[in-house]
Amino acid sequence: MEFSSNRRKKFISSHQAEIYGHPLQFYGQPPLENISLMEFETFAVDRLKLLKTIENLGVSYLKGSDDYKKKLNNESKNLNFPYRLEADDRKPQIGLSEHEKRRKDHISHFILRLAYCQTEDLRRWFIQQEVDLFRYRFNELIAKQKLEFMHRNNLQYDTISVAEKKTLQEKLINSSYAVSGITVEEQDFYKVPFQDALDLVRSRRVYLKAGYAYIPHQDIVAIVLNDFRTRISKALALTARSLPAVHSDERLQPLLNHLSHAYVGQDYSIQKNVGKISLEQIDSLSVKSFPLCKRQLHQALKENHHLRHGGRMQYGLFLKGIGLSLEQALQFWRSEFIRGKVDADKFDKQYTYGIRHMYGKEGKRADYTPYSCMKVILSNLPSQGDHHGCPFRHSDQELLKQKLQSYKVSPSGINQILELVKGMHYQLACQKYFELTHNIEEANFSLNHPNQYFIESQRVIVGGKDIKREVGTSQRSQENSAIKGSTGAPEPAAKAPQDLAEMTEDLDSFFQDA
Ligand code: SF4
Numbered sequence: 335m336e337f338s339s340n341r342r343k344k345f346i347s348s349h350q351a352e353i354y355g356h357p358l359q360f361y362g363q364p365p366l367e368n369i370s371l372m373e374f375e376t377f378a379v380d381r382l383k384l385l386k387t388i389e390n391l392g393v394s395y396l397k398g399s400d401d402y403k404k405k406l407n408n409e410s411k412n413l414n415f416p417y418r419l420e421a422d423d424r425k426p427q428i429g430l431s432e433h434e435k436r437r438k439d440h441i442s443h444f445i446l447r448l449a450y451c452q453t454e455d456l457r458r459w460f461i462q463q464e465v466d467l468f469r470y471r472f473n474e475l476i477a478k479q480k481l482e483f484m485h486r487n488n489l490q491y492d493t494i495s496v497a498e499k500k501t502l503q504e505k506l507i508n509s510s511y512a513v514s515g516i517t518v519e520e521q522d523f524y525k526v527p528f529q530d531a532l533d534l535v536r537s538r539r540v541y542l543k544a545g546y547a548y549i550p551h552q553d554i555v556a557i558v559l560n561d562f563r564t565r566i567s568k569a570l571a572l573t574a575r576s577l578p579a580v581h582s583d584e585r586l587q588p589l590l591n592h593l594s595h596a597y598v599g600q601d602y603s604i605q606k607n608v609g610k611i612s613l614e615q616i617d618s619l620s621v622k623s624f625p626l627c628k629r630q631l632h633q634a635l636k637e638n639h640h641l642r643h644g645g646r647m648q649y650g651l652f653l654k655g656i657g658l659s660l661e662q663a664l665q666f667w668r669s670e671f672i673r674g675k676v677d678a679d680k681f682d683k684q685y686t687y688g689i690r691h692m693y694g695k696e697g698k699r700a701d702y703t704p705y706s707c708m709k710v711i712l713s714n715l716p717s718q719g720d721h722h723g724c725p726f727r728h729s730d731q732e733l734l735k736q737k738l739q740s741y742k743v744s745p746s747g748i749n750q751i752l753e754l755v756k757g758m759h760y761q762l763a764c765q766k767y768f769e770l771t772h773n774i775e776e777a778n779f780s781l782n783h784p785n786q787y788f789i790e791s792q793r794v795i796v797g798g799k800d801i802k803r804e805v806g807t808s809q810r811s812q813e814n815s816a817i818k819g820s821t822g823a824p825e826p827a828a829k830a831p832q833d834l835a836e837m838t839e840d841l842d843s844f845f846q847d848a
Contacts, residue, residue, distance in 0.1 A: 354436040357416050357479070358471050360487045360562065361569070365441045371585060374445060378593050380413045381442035385463035390780050392466055393754070393762050398473065406470055415439050418474070447566075448580055449593035451573040455712070459758065461566050468562050472555050484558070491524040491557055494548065499523060502541065502548065509541035510550050521551045530560045602655040602704050602785040609659045613666055616653075623791035625764055625784045626725045626737070627710055628652050634721035639674025644714050644722040648705055650692050655704035655785040660693040706783045707761050726751075726760040726767075743770050 346367050353363060369377075387409045395402040410417035416435045443464070450460035475483065484490075499506070503518055531547040534540040534556045541548040549556060581587045611619070620632040631649040635641050641649060646667075653663060667689060671681050690696045707724065716723035725734055731752060738748045747770040754763035765781045772794045779790050 350433075350437065353440060354433055356483055356486055357432075357436065358468075358475060358483050359436070359440055359443075360483075360565065361440065361443050362487065362565070364444050365437075369441065371589075373441075374586075375589060377438050377442035378445040378449065378589075380415070380438070381446055382593065384409060384413055384415060385446075385460070385467065386780075386782075388463045388466045388470075389459075389759065390762070393757075393759055397466065397469070403470065403474075406467075416471070445590075446593065447570060447573050448577075448586075449590045451570040452577065455758075457567070457570045460570070461563060464566055465559060465563050469555060469559055472558060480554070484554075489558060489561060491526060491554075493522045494525050502543075505541050505543075506548060506550070509548075510539055510553070523551070524549045524554065524557060526557055531556045533559070602783060608657050609662065611657045611662075613662055613669075616666070619656075619788075622795060623788050625787040626767060627723065628784055628788075629741075630725055630737070631721050635670050639670050639672075640676065642720055642722075644716060644720050646688070647692075648710060648722045650689065651702060651704040652784055652788075654693060654702075656788050660690065660695060663689050663693065704783070704785050707764070707781065710784065711760055724760055724764075726755050726763045731755065738767070741771070743767065 349363070349366055353359065388406065391397075391402050391405055395405070407417050414435055416432070416439055446460060450456040472480065472483075494502075499518070506523065507518055525546050525548055528535055528542055528545055528547045531540060531549055531553075534549065534553055535542065535547060539553065540556075580590065616632070617636075620629050624632060628649060631641065631645050631652075634645065635649070650663065650667070653666070658666065664686060667685060668678070668681050671685065672678050676685075687696055692702055694701050710722070711724045711727045714722070716728050725737065729737070734755065735748055735752065738751060743751070747766070751763045751766050751770075754760075754766060761781045764787070765777050768781070768787060768791065769775070769777050772791060774794060777790065779786065781787060781790075
């Protein structure tokens with residue numbers, strides 16, 4: 335049946351009224367309306383920022399603590415997502431701005447599903463952050479809204495009978511913080527398979543019998559969350575199946591690919607300090623101020639007098655970002671390579687062009703930007719003989735441990751780092767490495783970029799004197815960031831998606847291994 339434009343509009347608005355009638359969503363129905371590419375991109379990048387904040391807060395604060403809630407509340411407010419969910423309950427109808435926030439929440443969730451369904455790693459990360467966001471939001475609802483939410487989404491769980499409650503009364507009181515002798519009779523208890531309430535089982539906050547958990551009504555969030563997790567997990571698997579169709583859309587493909595590696599901060603492409611770092615300083619800077627990924631590349635280059643193309647690109651762009659001029663870069667790479675198996679002539683023929691290209695002096699003359707952590711972590715995975723990648727993500731745990739020991743990180747520091755790595759918090763592990771190697775209690779930044787690591791390190795060591803940048807001018811908009819391509823090639827500063835594949839291919843071809 336063909337809808338006329340008016341009927342379609344009416345249909346969409348009643349669909350929205352139904353979905354946005356409650357501050358919390360289960361994301362059961364995808365959005366139906368048309369949106370601009372600009373909105374698509376802004377919504378996606380903002381949600382990504384929110385999920386990144388959730389990840390960081392989850393490690394720095396106790397989930398659900400006042401500080402955690404306050405910071406998450408502020409971030410939701412700043413990014414224009416729903417916050418203070420109980421506030422609108424007193425109004426008969428939601429206002430326009432609240433409607434917009436819920437719409438943004440709905441659409442952005444579905445866009446990120448497309449971007450994050452592609453690999454197991456991405457799916458796991460996305461589910462974890464979405465579940466934490468949902469938990470926070472559900473707990474912010476008042477009791478009436480919780481019930482309404484469950485009713486709207488057909489969440490009906492089995493309650494135990496009055497007789498069973500009476501028989502188990504003492505055990506129920508003893509096993510749960512949420513129950514006292516006075517309230518036990520007044521509230522419902524849900525009986526669910528224990529694996530549906532692992533959070534409560536893990537924290538010993540629930541009565542267990544014969545494989546079932548008896549959950550008091552106050553702790554209902556545990557079951558709802560489990561339901562939410564299962565639904566998103568299934569939805570991501572289903573979404574992954576439709577990817578070939580989505581990828582055939584040449585407007586969306588680079589955008590979605592980039593979103594899964596997305597970096598939403600400064601791009602470090604414009605230098606105010608070009609040439610302020612001398613080649614002689616690099617050895618000592620690599621020890622004091624390089625993140626582990628670049629320290630390892632520098633060390634490998636010194637030992638082997640060669641790096642394969644993945645390493646050359648990651649390290650070369652990083653050095654460009656910290657201020658190495660083109661002339662210095664040529665001198666740097668040449669002096670190392672000719673100590674190995676490459677003679678000066680071969681270097682000039684095979685490598686000079688590639689380095690000049692990286693600096694925008696050849697080919698399309700693009701301003702290539704250093705790789706962000708997400709890009710290092712998620713793209714162009716290192717294989718044997720490679721030294722690029724993120725050691726926190728790509729190194730074997732034992733190897734990482736040995737490396738940290740050789741860099742004089744204390745045993746307790748190493749344990750803290752390995753715990754974060756186990757939880758797949760690679761950037762936080764790197765941040766911990768920063769704190770330990772700079773002897774500071776807490777890094778007051780959220781690490782997203784190897785060049786940011788360098789700048790923050792210099793700030794601690796020399797007060798940021800020679801490395802200051804004018805953040806205002808070099809800060810790229812998220813829009814630019816999100817349309818960059820996702821190949822293993824460097825990221826040009828700002829280009830339309832259709833140019834991008836061509837450009838990165840172009841540069842890639844100059845980095846073939848010798
Ligand atoms: Fe490098 Fe980022 Fe990994 Fe640290 S977290 S080692 S800066 S990629």
